[in-house]
Amino acid sequence: MSSPALLFQNLRWRLFRNALSVLLSQSWWRVATIAYSCALIWAFLFAVSWYGFHQLKTQPTWRIPLNGTLIEYLFDAFFFTLTILLIFSTGIILYSSLFASSETGFLLSTPIPDDQVFSYKFQGAVAFSSWAFVLLGSPLLLAYGLEVEGIAPWYYYAVVPLFFLGFLLIPGSIGALACLFIVNLLPRLRKQLLIGLIALVILGGIVWMVVWIRQARELGFGSRTWFESLLSEVGFLGGRLVPFHWVSRGIKYAAMRRPDLMAYNLGLVWSYGLFAYLVTVWLARKFYRRGYNRMASGGALRQRFGGHWLDRLLTWPLFFLDEQMRMLIVKDFRAFRRDPAQWAQILIFLGIGTFYFLLMRRFYEQDIGRSFKIGISILTLIATSFLMCAYTGRFIFPMLSLEGTKFWILGLLPLDRSRLMMGKFIFSVLGCLLAGEFLIVFSNLMLGMAWLVVVAHMLAVGLLAVGFSGLSVGLGAVLPNFRETDPSKIAVGFGGTVNLIAGLMLLGVVIITVAGPIQLLHARTPETAIPIAEIPWFVWVSLPIGILAGGLATWYPMRIGLRNLRAMEF
Amino acid sequence: MIELIHVSKQYGNKPAVKDLHLTIPKGELFAFLGPNGAGKTTTIKMMCGLLFPTFGAIRIAGFDLETHGEDARRRISYVPDTPFLYEKLTGREVLQFIADMYHMPKEHSARRIQQMIDLFTLQPFVDDLTQNYSHGMRQRTVFAAALLHEPEVLIVDEPTVGLDPRSIRLLKDVLRAETKRGATVFLSTHSLDIAQELSDRIGVIHQGRLIGCGTLDELRHSAELHGTLEEVFLKMTEEEQKPAPAATPEGAFAPA
Incomplete structure (x- = not known):
């Protein structure tokens, strides 16, 4: 073989063929699930x-050729x-x-x-x-x-x-x-x-x-x-x-x-x-x-890393946790903020969010119809939920896998393995709740939605924040990929795909059962304020279903994840 | 074969290697010793073209690594302390990839691959994916790949870590055989007994500076100590580490 291009082409083909053959021989249903999801x-x-x-x-109003x-x-x-x-x-x-x-x-x-x-x-x-x-x-x-x-x-x-x-x-x-x-x-x-x-x-x-x-x-x-x-x-x-x-x-x-x-x-x-x-x-x-x-020798021989004000800032909202748990959370955060490939993507996420919510603020200034506002309000909830789902899938799910070959260090520590998972879970919930609730309250208030809608949306975001975190941390422990060091590749692998599908299903269930009925009710009634006594039965029936779905999505993956983590040998 | 001409390397403002001047002729096994962080791996990475010297030049078989890197690297095989293997290739496919990379003719490559498989006893696992290999199996495969194209220069960084006694014995035999074939071996190691047993010459690097270079007897002479390599090494690096005499307020140096 003379050309390096051909050499690499051959290498890529062999790597693909072997990887596929391993995947098919170990679990063909993984390939089928990925293909089905796509x-x-x-x-x-x-x-x-x-x-x-x-x-x-x-559409008569558009009619665009x-x-x-x-x-x-x-x-x-x-x-x-x-x-x-x-x-x-x-x-x-x-x-x-x-x-x-x-x-x-x-x-x-x-x-x-x-x-x-x-x-x-x-x-x-x-x-x-x-x-x-x-x-x-x-x-x-x-x-x-x-x-x-x-x-x-x-x-x-x-x-x-x-x-x-x-x-x-x-x-x-x-x-x-x-x-x-x-x-x-x-x-x-x-x-x-x-x-x-x-x-x-x-x-x-x-x-x-x-x-x-x-x-x-x-x-x-x-x-x-x-x-x-x-x-x-x-x-x-x-x-x-x-x-x-x-x-x-x-x-x-x-x-x-x-x-x-x-x-x-x-x-x-x-x-x-x-x-x-x-x-x-x-x-x-x-x-x-x-x-x-230059990359290898541009900086100091041994770059000194130490505490950062961001680490200290993170420890404040974690005051209710013990020292051990706080340190585990700060460790994950440090690893994240020292990886430019990771936080650069968060900045892109933030950029997309800023675009969207700036648009919301402008809608508030527009004289747009009430039905339009209600539609935009539910769209905002869906967009926020999608962002949370993408964030947990991309950044939280790979966290346990990223411990990789160093897992034995944590495995040998005198601490219960459930604390490893809880640390990551709290880290995820905090991030989602802070960003998600702020965005949803802010946009709903800007659109002038009724308090009941605001509360329903807050509840939905809360359930999803906890549910997505439970799914990502739990499934991250059930389907870890210790061989891969690139988090984006872990996120798009089999485990990441399962996590994404489960997350999207949860998103649909929670929005339909928790926010949907209230939104419908709000659309039906001409006034913005709805007395609690007038809330119809279907709201009271669907609400617990959503809460149950959120709870299940948190509890069950965490439970099986913990069982898997405890059984793991390092 | 290997020439390091007043080579210095800085990471930012901090020097890692200082004015390293060294020539290693064809067929010599040169052991490179030094404490952790002395600059061994930085020197090796410069010799493989992964890093460029801040000052000075490196030549392999007469080819300057900065200006004629491909020609120089064609003559080198490098076995790092944590070698890379494609996890989703079998050992045989790895060897074939290396053979193709060095443009080895088909028949010759097939013969050499079989020779390497026999030499390193890879037969029981050579058709398994390397992701399932133990450390010893990986190391043997990496050495087989490194020697496949019969390099003129073999650069090895910490080859014996994690190997069992039989594999270490095999490795020693292989390195000796390589020098007999005419290859130049540059061996960086912490294992002083291997250096003492195998090397023609030994270089000791400490805090980026070559503080001793020669045969064991020459090093003993320079350290003014007639002991084992371990004793000589400890004395040389200890002397270098002694703190400078404290300066008096007037700026003159107080007696130690």
Whole structure:
């Protein structure tokens, strides 16, 4: 075998084949569950997209042609968002796989050229960061093809993956370039630079949102003019030199049976994608090893880490716990805050939350209808719950697995193993409760919802905070992955998928039984205040079901998790 | 074969290796000793091209590691203290991957793989995934992979940790055989008896500085002590560690 590219391709294939064969021989139902879950999510997204496109086309107030400019703007916004997210996720994944993985340490000591090692890791990072977007984007584009006027031709479905693949190279390359730039030029300030960049993106988004909502107020919220104005706001994204605009136009032309223009845009996407990739790999040949050296030797020989004001801040709300438990919680928090790949994602989570809740504040200033407000209020509850579910799945579930090979240290400590789980559980509940309850109270008050709705939402968030934490900590102990050191890979593995599905089911049950009936009641009654005596029977029946579901989701996984943890040998 | 030319390495402002000047000829087994944190692993990482010297240069078989890294690394095999193995590959697949990486012709690679399997007695587990290997099995596989392409320079960091006596014996035989073949072996170890038994020359590094280099007799002479390597090593590193005489208020040094 002469080419390193072929060598790596062969390696990847062997690794995949062996991993799959182990997985199938040990538990084929794990593979089946993952496949089933993906299919379920895909089907749901497809149904929502199809319905959405159908509404845009047929709703009398909208009647937007699906082969017009407005749809192009919509796709521009979609691919622009995708670009930003892919830049960040590829950059973060590459950072850890290029500079903190033992595999790259091994490969860099071999005669394989640096650019080949880089492209091997780059392809892995892009594939890993984009698979979720494939799951998200493919139902949307398939639904568009089926709903567009005259139904898209066969080659539309064949060419969409090609557009997507070519497009992935561009944000992936930008993320990789940013990663190389940060590591090579600013090794001592990389943490600050990363925070600054994320803050800048969030700030830019907030400014744009403020301007956009001010215009929406003038044009009438929800009107067609407003929608057109909204899409023209993202018109700047549709410049002739912007790559994701070529994707939007190419896909639209494919749907409109214009193969000549489709091929032109596909050519543009691929040529620029490959050019960006080549430039990145060329720069990696010059700067990757240099960056590796700077990362390894940029700081002090032995960096001193000590207490931090954030650790002390965390210990305050834990005053009711004993010293041992507090120390366990602070240990987890320290490990988390010292890993930039971890907290950078929290910042992204916070950014998304800020966008949403800023929008809420503006809705308050709008003269929007009561039914609209009620709808927004329940949507806010769902969004908050989704954020909590994603947070616990991504950050809390892998915590026990991350103890990994060091588990024996904790295992030999003179403390009951239940305290390990309780420490993580309290850490998770505290984070979820503080953020979730604040967001839900704040948004409901802004929307002027009745106190009963506020209480119901608070109860739902409380139950979900405790339930998600119980599920993530409990299932984290039932289905740990001690071999993996990357928390994001633990979160998307089998255990993480089971946890996500269980979390989403709990989310549905709690919202339907705890918040749903009150919301319905509030929508029915014209007044904002509902006396307790007038609360109908169905509310009193469904409420305990939700509370029971929340309690079960906490108690049962924790119980079986603890049983599993106690039986574990280290 | 290995030339370290006034090599210094700094982590930020802190020096890890100071002005290390050393030449190791072809076919020599050089033992590199030093207390924890003395700069052994930093030196080894520079010799493999993972780190660049802050000052100075390193040449392997005449190739400068910074300017002709690929040519230099083609001649090296590096066995770190915590070696990496692809968990989802079998031992045989790991060996095949290494053979392909070094562009070994198919027939030659098949023959060498079988030789390594026999030499390190990998046959009972070579077709199992490496994730199921014990420490000893992993270490034997890593050595088989390192020697597969017959490197001109073998750099080994703490190879005997966690190995049973039989494996240590095998390792010693293999290292000796490698030098007989003409390979240069750079062995970093805390095991002084292995260094004493195997090495042609010994280098002692302490606080980043090479404080002694030569045969055991030369080291004894330099330390003015006719004892075992352990005694010589302890005396040399102890002398280096002695605190500097306290300065008097006038700035002159008080007698110790």
